[in-house]
Amino acid sequence: VNxxxxxxxxxGDPPDFPVSYDDLRTAAHExxxxxxxxxxxxxxxxxxxxxxxxxxxAWRIVPRMLRDVxxxxxxxxxxxxxxxxxxxxxxLGIQSLLHERAEYATAEAAADVGVPTVLSSLSSxxxxxxxxxxxxxxxxxxxYWSSDEHIARSFLTRAEDAGYDAIVVTVDAPILGxxxxxxxxxxxxxxxxxGVANYFSDPAFRxxxxxxxxxxxxxxxxxxxxxxxxxxxxxxDLAFVREQTDLPIVVKGILDPRDAELAVEHGVDAxxxxxxxxxxxDGSITAIEALPEIADAVGDDVDITFDSGVRRxxxxxKAIALGADLVMLGRPYAYGxxxxxxxxxxxxxxxxxxxxxxxxxxxxxEAVADIGLDAVRHESTLV
Ligand code: FNR
Numbered sequence: 001v002n003x004x005x006x007x008x009x010x011x012g013d014p015p016d017f018p019v020s021y022d023d024l025r026t027a028a029h030e031x032x033x034x035x036x037x038x039x040x041x042x043x044x045x046x047x048x049x050x051x052x053x054x055x056x057x058a059w060r061i062v063p064r065m066l067r068d069v070x071x072x073x074x075x076x077x078x079x080x081x082x083x084x085x086x087x088x089x090x091x092l093g094i095q096s097l098l099h100e101r102a103e104y105a106t107a108e109a110a111a112d113v114g115v116p117t118v119l120s121s122l123s124s125x126x127x128x129x130x131x132x133x134x135x136x137x138x139x140x141x142x143x144y145w146s147s148d149e150h151i152a153r154s155f156l157t158r159a160e161d162a163g164y165d166a167i168v169v170t171v172d173a174p175i176l177g178x179x180x181x182x183x184x185x186x187x188x189x190x191x192x193x194x195g196v197a198n199y200f201s202d203p204a205f206r207x208x209x210x211x212x213x214x215x216x217x218x219x220x221x222x223x224x225x226x227x228x229x230x231x232x233x234x235x236x237d238l239a240f241v242r243e244q245t246d247l248p249i250v251v252k253g254i255l256d257p258r259d260a261e262l263a264v265e266h267g268v269d270a271x272x273x274x275x276x277x278x279x280x281x282d283g284s285i286t287a288i289e290a291l292p293e294i295a296d297a298v299g300d301d302v303d304i305t306f307d308s309g310v311r312r313x314x315x316x317x318k319a320i321a322l323g324a325d326l327v328m329l330g331r332p333y334a335y336g337x338x339x340x341x342x343x344x345x346x347x348x349x350x351x352x353x354x355x356x357x358x359x360x361x362x363x364x365x366e367a368v369a370d371i372g373l374d375a376v377r378h379e380s381t382l383v
């Protein structure tokens with residue numbers, strides 16, 4: 001942090017990459033193709049949940065003073081795994097639409113900065129190759145349930161063999177939300193062959209095809225669209241994932257405490273509070289609105305991950321105060337990737353962590369575990 005201020009203000013040499021989220025988004029939009037913009041920007045329907053979900057201002061940080069915060073510790077433990085920071089990267093599919101180096105660039109930056117990373121099932125690159133780039137960085141695999149059981153099983157086995165440390169089962173997107181930016185342009189990313197590399201490299205998927213995807217890409221994409229997603233799933237189906245893997249299971253996309261309780265009853269290890277970045281149910285409760293009740297219901301039983309709308313360190317700090325054990329970023333790193341590849345993601349992560357470290361110290365907390373419910377107040381309680 002000191003370094004940044006010195007370079008920025010004392011030497012009169014401002015950083016050459018955007019610092020604020022708004023400037024970052026502008027730079028990314030300039031760098032992206034219209035396909036990238038249509039894919040990453042905004043949310044479902046009217047964007048109500050997307051927009052409201054970025055507003056954490058109903059919660060106010062209440063700083064404490066003179067508490068010796070000289071040596072601050074950002075490390076934490078989630079799913080029994082020691083993590084260097086309480087911030088991770090959410091799974092974002094089809095990163096080839098954002099930058100030519102796609103998930104490789106993201107993984108390289110995450111490994112450099114030491115930020116845990118969740119890789120999407122819909123990655124533009126095979127999961128084994130991304131795992132290699134991530135090396136010893138904590139890495140989780142996000143699982144989209146294929147309606148073909150062989151493929152679902154194959155994905156879980158591959159993830160475990162490739163060294164991923166946990167499986168994140170996304171339950172809020174068995175079908176895609178109403179995304180007007182895509183619909184208006186008649187654009188469906190998969191049709192162009194993006195986001196299918198993980199499937200195309202999968203032996204069980206290849207078994208379904210008459211010809212290898214390299215020879216008949218169109219038929220392979222059609223096949224992918226047939227097997228991707230399964231809206232008939234119920235809680236009992238989680239047993240299938242449990243049987244396939246010994247890895248801890250996170251269920252991502254929970255907004256109702258009753259679902260959080262059901263998830264715990266069905267043996268999951270962590271709950272992911274998320275609106276999918278406002279991309280699925282327009283008009284829904286936001287993640288930060290849903291978090292306190294969910295933490296109250298299951299926070300003592302399982303770990304809680306949180307994403308959707310986190311733009312700055314203060315947002316992450318508030319989510320941790322309200323019960324999140326790990327806070328995940330989506331758009332900020334997507335825009336870093338689009339605007340500057342691996343360097344862009346590195347800068348976004350370093351800036352956010354520096355700001356988090358400052359927020360923690362200036363609020364009188366030396367360690368992540370010290371950020372409890374007493375660190376924030378809701379505006380409704382202020383007289
Ligand atoms: C996503 N998200 C997502 N989630 C998931 O489980 N699998 C996926 O493949 C994707 N793909 C994806 C692509 C893009 C472009 C976006 C913006 C989002 C949802 C993602 O994991 C996360 O829930 C949100 O992005 C978090 O919100 P913010 O930080 O983007 O507001």
